[in-house]
Amino acid sequence: MEKSVKISIHQLTKNYRKFRALDSISLHIPGGMFGLLGPNGAGKTTLLRILTTLLAPTSGQVRIGEFDVVQNPGAVRQRLGYLPQDFGFYRSLTAFEMLDYIGAMKNVPASLRKEQVMKTLTEVNLLEEARRKVGTFSGGMRQRLGIAQALLGNPELIVVDEPTAGLDPEERIRFRNLLSRLAQDRTVLLSTHIVADIEASCTGLAVLYQGKLVFNGTPEALIDQAKGAVWQVDVPLDAWPKLEVKYPVLSSRMLNRHMQARLLAIHSPFNGAQPIEPGLEDGYMAVIKSTLVQKEVHYG
Numbered sequence: 001m002e003k004s005v006k007i008s009i010h011q012l013t014k015n016y017r018k019f020r021a022l023d024s025i026s027l028h029i030p031g032g033m034f035g036l037l038g039p040n041g042a043g044k045t046t047l048l049r050i051l052t053t054l055l056a057p058t059s060g061q062v063r064i065g066e067f068d069v070v071q072n073p074g075a076v077r078q079r080l081g082y083l084p085q086d087f088g089f090y091r092s093l094t095a096f097e098m099l100d101y102i103g104a105m106k107n108v109p110a111s112l113r114k115e116q117v118m119k120t121l122t123e124v125n126l127l128e129e130a131r132r133k134v135g136t137f138s139g140g141m142r143q144r145l146g147i148a149q150a151l152l153g154n155p156e157l158i159v160v161d162e163p164t165a166g167l168d169p170e171e172r173i174r175f176r177n178l179l180s181r182l183a184q185d186r187t188v189l190l191s192t193h194i195v196a197d198i199e200a201s202c203t204g205l206a207v208l209y210q211g212k213l214v215f216n217g218t219p220e221a222l223i224d225q226a227k228g229a230v231w232q233v234d235v236p237l238d239a240w241p242k243l244e245v246k247y248p249v250l251s252s253r254m255l256n257r258h259m260q261a262r263l264l265a266i267h268s269p270f271n272g273a274q275p276i277e278p279g280l281e282d283g284y285m286a287v288i289k290s291t292l293v294q295k296e297v298h299y300g
């Protein structure tokens, strides 16, 4: 991990007028691939925009390596590449032309630019498409080109916001593999609401919920949050509505007048419920639901 950089976030708060989008977040992100997980509206994009110097915090500190994002935004920008959620593409340019243009905006010297553009196109497996217009690209190809532009200038940190939304399963896997490969020698921060994206690739992750940090640790530790609390139940349809409101439902399917479901419950919800080994999605739901439950009724 010769080019990875550490991120330190200390008591970071962001208010949009009276609305608190981030509430005193403290988090240390080591090198490698780190996931930021949370439902829509949790505050992930707000956090990424502060990290990438596009948005000023209300209070607290963020350091990328040795540089503070507020005191030294220029130095931070030189060290990072960002693929935002709504990255705009120049549809009538070729992949090469687009990267050449972005390279110029990133101050990559003209004498090095062609070589760098070709190198990044090779890294994201798009070299053969260099002369093709971006408007003809598939969603997966566009996202890989988005990563290519983030890689220009050879940054130590790559920040990616919800990159697999809208990709088909094959493209999603290909994209995740690309990020894992990139994380071998730099820090990659991946924000997503798709648990499988994190499961496949991240060594550490944080969960944001309603602007608060509700988990920080390894994927295994997140799975442990649901240990002993996941149950499979098989109930007649008329008994289902009562259960459905009482316990958080992880998944359900109708089977011939019966409902088969996975539930979260601290104790067995009733005789005959089968305990199940949890997965990462269960751990994530347990963390999110327990923050809900603390405010409402305790399940189990």
Ligand SMILES: Nc1ncnc2c1ncn2[C@@H]1O[C@H](COP(=O)(O)OP(=O)(O)OP(=O)(O)O)[C@@H](O)[C@H]1O
Binding pocket: 016, 019, 021, 038, 039, 040, 041, 042, 043, 044, 045, 046, 047, 162, 193
């Ligand atoms: N400019 C703004 N003014 C007011 N509220 C905002 C602004 N930007 C974001 N918010 C609110 O802050 C909260 C967090 O938004 P944010 O976009 O950071 O969440 P997110 O986790 O990235 O969700 P998504 O995946 O939907 O983008 C949301 O409730 C959102 O409505």
